[in-house]
Amino acid sequence: MSEKKNIAGGDNHSHDHAHSHLPSDPELRVKAVETLLLNKGLIDSKTLDELIDTYENRIGPKNGANVVAKAWVDPEYKKRLLIDATSAIRELSYQGRQGENMVVVENTPEIHNVIVCTLCSCYPWPVLGIPPTWYKSDEYRSRTVREPRKVLLEFGLPLDPKVQIKVWDSTAEIRYLVLPMRPEGTENMNESELAELVTRNSMIGTGLPKEIK
Amino acid sequence: MSRLHDMGGRYGDGLIPVPRDGENEVTNFEPTFKYEWHAKAWAITLAAGALGEWNLDISRHYRECLPPKDYVNFSYYEKWLAALTNLLIDKELISLNELKEYVSAVENGTLKKFSDNDIKLDQRTWLAKDVQKTLGWGGPSVRDIDIIPVFNIGDKVITENYSPNKDISGGHTRLPKYAMGRVGVIHSYNNNHVFPDKNAHGLGENPSPLYTVEFKSSELWGELAESQNDSVLLDLWEPYLKLFPH
Numbered sequence: 001m002s003e004k005k006n007i008a009g010g011d012n013h014s015h016d017h018a019h020s021h022l023p024s025d026p027e028l029r030v031k032a033v034e035t036l037l038l039n040k041g042l043i044d045s046k047t048l049d050e051l052i053d054t055y056e057n058r059i060g061p062k063n064g065a066n067v068v069a070k071a072w073v074d075p076e077y078k079k080r081l082l083i084d085a086t087s088a089i090r091e092l093s094y095q096g097r098q099g100e101n102m103v104v105v106e107n108t109p110e111i112h113n114v115i116v117c118t119l120c121s122c123y124p125w126p127v128l129g130i131p132p133t134w135y136k137s138d139e140y141r142s143r144t145v146r147e148p149r150k151v152l153l154e155f156g157l158p159l160d161p162k163v164q165i166k167v168w169d170s171t172a173e174i175r176y177l178v179l180p181m182r183p184e185g186t187e188n189m190n191e192s193e194l195a196e197l198v199t200r201n202s203m204i205g206t207g208l209p210k211e212i213k
Numbered sequence: 214m215s216r217l218h219d220m221g222g223r224y225g226d227g228l229i230p231v232p233r234d235g236e237n238e239v240t241n242f243e244p245t246f247k248y249e250w251h252a253k254a255w256a257i258t259l260a261a262g263a264l265g266e267w268n269l270d271i272s273r274h275y276r277e278c279l280p281p282k283d284y285v286n287f288s289y290y291e292k293w294l295a296a297l298t299n300l301l302i303d304k305e306l307i308s309l310n311e312l313k314e315y316v317s318a319v320e321n322g323t324l325k326k327f328s329d330n331d332i333k334l335d336q337r338t339w340l341a342k343d344v345q346k347t348l349g350w351g352g353p354s355v356r357d358i359d360i361i362p363v364f365n366i367g368d369k370v371i372t373e374n375y376s377p378n379k380d381i382s383g384g385h386t387r388l389p390k391y392a393m394g395r396v397g398v399i400h401s402y403n404n405n406h407v408f409p410d411k412n413a414h415g416l417g418e419n420p421s422p423l424y425t426v427e428f429k430s431s432e433l434w435g436e437l438a439e440s441q442n443d444s445v446l447l448d449l450w451e452p453y454l455k456l457f458p459h
């Protein structure tokens with residue numbers, strides 16, 4: 001075969017499915033492909049380390065929590081965040097891969113927002129990092145659009161029937177972040193104290209911020 | 214028709230695997246990668262993608278095209294690795310013989326990583342010093358072109374039915390089947406984005422207006438919807454939509 005497959009068809013690639021030649025143990029499977037790519041010079045091990053370190057230690061839900069806390073204390077910032085989330089989030093230096101087009105949706109006493117990706121696992125990396133296992137699970141992907149109230153109950157979040165739920169299915173390259181409501185009794189807390197209350201799940205819509213004791 | 218990845222609304226799935234702490238309370242804590250091989254499968258997929266031989270839509274379509282029995286049995290990162298392997302072969306970055314050789318080696322315990330001095334990096338290879346810059350730039354899908362969107366905010370639209378991909382039977386699409394042939398309202402217009410139905414098949418970017426469309430739960434799930442007040446919002450490209458009534 002001298003010409004690369006141009007992926008013209010729905011099913012026309014790899015009819016013999018190259019992946020079927022891989023070992024049954026996934027750890028060995030990854031090892032084989034990784035080593036082959038390294039030895040061919042197509043990937044660099046230092047790049048892999050840098051990538052993993054970035055998302056294990058530097059990019060995660062703390063970023064999103066800082067965005068939310070700033071919106072809670074700064075009404076002008078909140079306005080900018082709801083109009084143009086990508087730019088407002090970039091003000092805090094969070095930007096780029098899987099957050100190129102951000103939209104922030106605000107929870108109110110009347111509306112509760114929940115984020116899902118039914119087709120794959122789209123998730124706002126710059127503000128939340130890599131999605132947790134449950135977000136990528138078949139159960140969450142299949143059920144959230146049809147029965148969000150039952151799903152939220154499993155997260156310990158019973159919702160009043162009067163509250164409207166809006167489920168945002170991330171079917172394109174827009175990435176969503178929920179702006180949860182600021183907990184009561186936090187009037188005297190500063191931005192960094194407030195950020196400590198913002199949980200990852202509260203920014204997906206499957207949880208609420210921590211309450212103050 | 215659709216594929217297994219298109220699972221929104223289907224029946225049969227059980228409880229969400231919500232992590233809980235020692236007191237059985239929902240916890241937000243979960244390691245970024247549960248096993249080292251998860252991290253590696255993820256990282257080599259990103260690094261190989263940076264070679265520029267395929268785009269995001271192609272890599273998604275490869276995951277979706279895994280045979281149904283594999284799609285069901287594979288865990289998340291196993292799907293990533295299988296799709297990556299198929300892409301590497303189809304794009305001739307590796308050969309099937311090389312793959313078989315490395316698979317035997319890893320199974321026999323004779324797998325050897327060359328010393329760094331013996332590896333000649335490809336000129337396309339993503340270097341560690343460029344990682345932060347590339348991540349910060351991302352992969353924008355908005356295209357600055359002069360297209361006037363057909364629909365206005367508040368317009369009633371109906372989605373395509375049966376097979377949204379007009380070029381390829383079984384081709385990639387981002388219109389989930391639960392929202393096919395349904396009536397919704399244009400909630401917002403979000404600029405012009407690369408159209409996945411073509412881009413996933415090497416047919417060009419064909420940027421097209423992207424809208425957020427709101428569907429009432431009752432429109433999607435009928436009388437048995439959990440609540441008649443709830444709604445689901447999807448980001449849909451103009452070719453998926455027609456004015457309603459049409």
